[in-house]
Amino acid sequence: MQARMEAALARLLPKPQHAPPRLHEAMRYAALEGGKRVRPMLAFAAGELVDADARRLEIAAAAVELVHAYSLVHDDLPCMDDDVLRRGKPTVHVEFDEATALLVGDALQALAFQLLAEHTLAADPAQQLEMIRTLALAAGSRGMAGGQMIDLESTGRQLSPPELEFMHIRKTGALIRAAVVLGAGCGAPLAAEDRARVDHYAKCVGLAFQVVDDVLDAEASTATLGKTAGKDSKQGKPTYAAALGVARARAFAEELRGQAHEALARFGARGRRLRQLADFIVLRKF
Amino acid sequence: MQARMEAALARLLPKPQHAPPRLHEAMRYAALEGGKRVRPMLAFAAGELVDADARRLEIAAAAVELVHAYSLVHDDLPCMDDDVLRRGKPTVHVEFDEATALLVGDALQALAFQLLAEHTLAADPAQQLEMIRTLALAAGSRGMAGGQMIDLESTGRQLSPPELEFMHIRKTGALIRAAVVLGAGCGAPLAAEDRARVDHYAKCVGLAFQVVDDVLDAEASTATLGKTAGKDSKQGKPTYAAALGVARARAFAEELRGQAHEALARFGARGRRLRQLADFIVLRKF
Numbered sequence: 103m104q105a106r107m108e109a110a111l112a113r114l115l116p117k118p119q120h121a122p123p124r125l126h127e128a129m130r131y132a133a134l135e136g137g138k139r140v141r142p143m144l145a146f147a148a149g150e151l152v153d154a155d156a157r158r159l160e161i162a163a164a165a166v167e168l169v170h171a172y173s174l175v176h177d178d179l180p181c182m183d184d185d186v187l188r189r190g191k192p193t194v195h196v197e198f199d200e201a202t203a204l205l206v207g208d209a210l211q212a213l214a215f216q217l218l219a220e221h222t223l224a225a226d227p228a229q230q231l232e233m234i235r236t237l238a239l240a241a242g243s244r245g246m247a248g249g250q251m252i253d254l255e256s257t258g259r260q261l262s263p264p265e266l267e268f269m270h271i272r273k274t275g276a277l278i279r280a281a282v283v284l285g286a287g288c289g290a291p292l293a294a295e296d297r298a299r300v301d302h303y304a305k306c307v308g309l310a311f312q313v314v315d316d317v318l319d320a321e322a323s324t325a326t327l328g329k330t331a332g333k334d335s336k337q338g339k340p341t342y343a344a345a346l347g348v349a350r351a352r353a354f355a356e357e358l359r360g361q362a363h364e365a366l367a368r369f370g371a372r373g374r375r376l377r378q379l380a381d382f383i384v385l386r387k388f
Numbered sequence: 389m390q391a392r393m394e395a396a397l398a399r400l401l402p403k404p405q406h407a408p409p410r411l412h413e414a415m416r417y418a419a420l421e422g423g424k425r426v427r428p429m430l431a432f433a434a435g436e437l438v439d440a441d442a443r444r445l446e447i448a449a450a451a452v453e454l455v456h457a458y459s460l461v462h463d464d465l466p467c468m469d470d471d472v473l474r475r476g477k478p479t480v481h482v483e484f485d486e487a488t489a490l491l492v493g494d495a496l497q498a499l500a501f502q503l504l505a506e507h508t509l510a511a512d513p514a515q516q517l518e519m520i521r522t523l524a525l526a527a528g529s530r531g532m533a534g535g536q537m538i539d540l541e542s543t544g545r546q547l548s549p550p551e552l553e554f555m556h557i558r559k560t561g562a563l564i565r566a567a568v569v570l571g572a573g574c575g576a577p578l579a580a581e582d583r584a585r586v587d588h589y590a591k592c593v594g595l596a597f598q599v600v601d602d603v604l605d606a607e608a609s610t611a612t613l614g615k616t617a618g619k620d621s622k623q624g625k626p627t628y629a630a631a632l633g634v635a636r637a638r639a640f641a642e643e644l645r646g647q648a649h650e651a652l653a654r655f656g657a658r659g660r661r662l663r664q665l666a667d668f669i670v671l672r673k674f
Contacts, residue, residue, distance in 0.1 A: 116529055121554070125529050125537040176494060179467075181486035200467035201540050204490070205533045208462060208497065212528035215501045219521035227513035234520060235505035242498035243402055243411050247491045251411040254487050268407070 107142045108134065110160040111167065114217060128198045128206045129213075133171040136189045140311070140383065141166045141278060145285030147375035148300065152289025161221045162233065162284040165214040169241050170277055172210035175203050177250065211241065223288055233287040240280035249273025253339065261340040267309065269340075274315075275308030282307075282376075296368070303365040303376060310358035311383050316341035317351050318388065359384040393428045394420065396446040397453065400503060414484045414492045415499075419457040422475045426597065426669065427452045427564060431571030433661035434586065438575025447507045448519065448570040451500040455527050456563055458496035461489050463536065497527065509574055519573040526566035535559025539625065547626040553595065555626075560601075561594030568593075568662075582654070589651040593666050596644035600670055602627035603637050608674070645670040 111133055118127040142163035149159040178185040178193040179200060186196050195203035215234060224230045239245055249272030256269065282304035286292060292300065320343035342351040362380040366373035397419055404413040428449035435445040464471040464479040465486060472482050481489035501520060510516045525531055535558030542555065568590035572578060578586065606629035628637040648666040652659035 122537040209529035209533040216524035238502035243495035247495040
């Protein structure tokens with residue numbers, strides 16, 4: 103899947119020969135050769151629930167991953183987290199410059215919506231419009247961008263577990279949920295009850311992802327993570343590790359993993375990869 | 389139209405009571421009470437070509453205007469034009485802060501695509517997908533963001549008129565063209581030839597808009613413009629006024645106005661408002 107995703111992104115991103123070359127080069131730098139590709143993996147796994155076509159899933163997964171990539175570029179800027187290292191490489195504004203990094207993020211977001219609009223992803227174009235709406239809501243002020251804002255405003259004070267959940271459901275959870283929903287959207291429509299089950303699974307893994315991130319950030323070294331470790335607590339950002347302690351945070355992630363499995367019980371073998379991903383997200387060491 | 393647009397944007401932007409309040413307040417600050425609303429006017433006028441429903445036009449116009457508003461917020465940031473004044477008010481990063489301004493732009497772009505996906509704008513959802521694609525292309529690396537990049541890279545050297553045109557067709561022209569195309573998309577589909585005519589009109593007014601902007605910037609005072617005047621030449625940015633001289637730049641704008649009128653001749657009375665707007669864009673004093 104990783105290799106397939108990499109090839110798809112390389113094909114879908116504008117070539118560096120096209121004007122303006124420096125912007126296209128920087129967009130590719132930001133989006134290629136990077137990360138665990140958790141969101142694309144979730145989109146593909148959700149596609150298995152509905153026997154979705156792999157070429158459609160590539161597009162849906164790429165769109166979600168481009169939104170994720172743009173958010174990292176903007177998040178690393180000096181006015182945000184001011185980070186110089188990402189995935190073991192200099193961040194975009196370090197490798198290029200700040201203005202380019204700003205435009206890279208802006209253009210990656212536009213490209214995500216372009217992809218969802220210009221390829222056929224569902225038999226019914228109305229279903230495809232609904233997928234675009236899902237991604238836009240997940241990215242916007244009541245999703246990821248809103249979560250970033252709450253994160254910024256929380257720096258320096260510890261949040262209660264419900265406040266942390268409110269933030270993370272937006273900051274990380276919304277886009278992870280969109281990955282699952284868009285993957286499932288590439289096949290035949292699910293019945294409302296099944297949609298709700300998939301949605302519950304997605305909320306659980308989205309939140310678990312952040313809880314585990316906090317735990318790993320509290321524990322790990324920079325070398326393993328490929329990004330500056332321990333930075334959240336150094337920057338005074340509220341984390342689950344700080345709110346609950348590492349042991350209880352791990353137990354919470356474990357509980358979410360159980361709920362995610364349960365939500366998929368009804369899908370049998372078709373839900374196997376999504377269940378494996380819930381395990382991977384909670385049990386990963388990096 | 390202005391009042392109608394203002395009311396529509398006020399309704400469509402998230403309320404400041406919703407979390408996160410500061411982000412929503414800043415989004416409203418960036419998008420409300422501002423500007424000439426040229427792009428919405430063009431969308432509404434293009435809607436008259438096809439008897440488009442006014443409620444649909446509001447959505448299409450709002451989406452284009454939100455992309456425009458986001459681009460201004462990012463453009464004003466210290467790493468870009470570093471501007472403190474916009475539409476007679478402090479820019480978003482001055483009134484709020486840089487991180488908020490970054491997120492405001494990101495969230496306004498997402499909201500634009502959300503609006504286009506969640507309201508019914510065309511009888512055929514496939515036509516609506518095509519409208520989303522048009523806006524995404526206009527905003528992205530081969531449209532507005534690409535034009536900004538070329539602009540950044542051109543600072544300090546004068547471009548030839550063809551190079552200027554290449555830049556401005558992207559930087560300003562693409563979104564102006566999208567306004568016209570989306571407005572026309574809200575009605576019954578046009579025949580291919582008529583679509584090409586409307587497209588030619590849109591390209592002409594998009595380019596004319598920038599030529600006139602350059603001339604006004606070279607001539608006007610800060611008080612009239614409501615933004616820092618003469619800044620383009622001070623920042624060493626290439627302009628039509630510098631490339632052609634003010635008199636020839638004005639003549640070029642006049643030629644584009646003529647072409648725009650001609651492109652619409654075949655539409656008779658239905659093209660009246662678009663023709664008036666071409667006049668307004670070229671003859672305006674601010």
